[in-house]
Amino acid sequence: DGGITQSPKYLFRKEGQNVTLSCEQNLNHDAMYWYRQDPGQGLRLIYYSQIVNDFQKGDIAEGYSVSREKKESFPLTVTSAQKNPTAFYLCASRSGTLTGELFFGEGSRLTVL
Amino acid sequence: GQQVMQIPQYQHVQEGEDFTTYCNSSTTLSNIQWYKQRPGGHPVFLIQLVKSGEVKKQKRLTFQFGEAKKNSSLHITATQTTDVGTYFCAVLLNDYKLSFGAGTTVTVRA
Numbered sequence: 322d323g324g325i326t327q328s329p330k331y332l333f334r335k336e337g338q339n340v341t342l343s344c345e346q347n348l349n350h351d352a353m354y355w356y357r358q359d360p361g362q363g364l365r366l367i368y369y370s371q372i373v374n375d376f377q378k379g380d381i382a383e384g385y386s387v388s389r390e391k392k393e394s395f396p397l398t399v400t401s402a403q404k405n406p407t408a409f410y411l412c413a414s415r416s417g418t419l420t421g422e423l424f425f426g427e428g429s430r431l432t433v434l
Numbered sequence: 435g436q437q438v439m440q441i442p443q444y445q446h447v448q449e450g451e452d453f454t455t456y457c458n459s460s461t462t463l464s465n466i467q468w469y470k471q472r473p474g475g476h477p478v479f480l481i482q483l484v485k486s487g488e489v490k491k492q493k494r495l496t497f498q499f500g501e502a503k504k505n506s507s508l509h510i511t512a513t514q515t516t517d518v519g520t521y522f523c524a525v526l527l528n529d530y531k532l533s534f535g536a537g538t539t540v541t542v543r544a
Contacts (some may be wrong), residue, residue: 352530361443363522363536364477371530379531411476415532420465422479423524423532 324348327412327426334406334433340399342429344412351416353395354423357381358409367410370395399431406433437461438525440535447513448543454509455538457523464526466506468497471537472519480521515542 328343346353352371356364366379370389384403389395395414399406409430413423439458447453457466465484469477481490483499483506490497494517496509510517520537527533 354532356534361536363440364534366531366533369530369532377531380533415530420482420484422467422482423469423477425476425478428476 325412325414325424325426327410327429329429330427332429332431334431336433337401339401340406340431342397342399342410342412342431344395344397344426345393346395346414346424347393348414348416348424349392350414350424351392352414352421353389354413354415355379355385355387355395355397356411356413358411358428364411367397406431437527437533438466438523438535440523440538442538443536445538445540446543447517447540449513449515451513452509452511453513453540454507455521455540457506457525457535459504459525462503464503466499467524467526467532468506468508469522469524469534470519471522475519477522510540513540513542515544518542 325346334340354369355367365381367385368387370376373392376389386398411428412426415421415423441456467482468480471477481497486503487501488499494511498507520539522537523535524532
């Protein structure tokens with residue numbers, strides 16, 4: 322089935338460790354996104370990518386890094402520089418047209434101990 | 435930061451009653467999208483509004499885009515327990531950057 326796959330679903334890490342969250346899509350979408358969700362704050366944009374080998378910072382990019390080496394993949398690394406990394410992370414893709422909707426993965430819940 | 439204000443943040447509704455959630459922007463929007471996130475789930479696209487004054491219906495849900503394209507509303511009639519969740523509006527800031535409102539979390543009293 323077509324869709325977005327995020328892994329892992331749950332992740333526990335110690336403070337100071339970098340963590341990479343995986344996001345793969347087989348929808349042939351050009352644009353991919355990472356959002357962070359905290360209770361009561363909605364979805365905040367971390368990074369987005371319009372096309373392979375290109376990406377832009379969103380509203381809360383500090384402490385995060387991404388790569389887009391393949392159209393299907395957009396991994397997110399949560400670095401030790403991110404001060405409050407415990408959150409629910411959502412990856413999404415979009416066809417890239419002006420009116421395209423977002424398709425979300427099931428999310429990755431990161432807990433830093 | 436978020437480009438749209440969404441109100442109310444929480445909505446507690448008696449089953450069978452109606453309610454409305456609103457999204458407001460200080461700038462003119464090209465379009466607006468609405469998503470629903472069930473508890474423990476991920477956001478799912480509901481609808482997109484593009485034209486000034488546009489009204490679209492999905493069963494008991496009515497979506498409206500303001501005449502000035504600066505606000506939008508979602509009205510749910512005869513609320514059911516299946517309506518529980520968080521409803522988000524999202525706006526396109528450029529061709530690719532989609533920014534979400536803070537959401538309205540709906541709980542239903544049976």
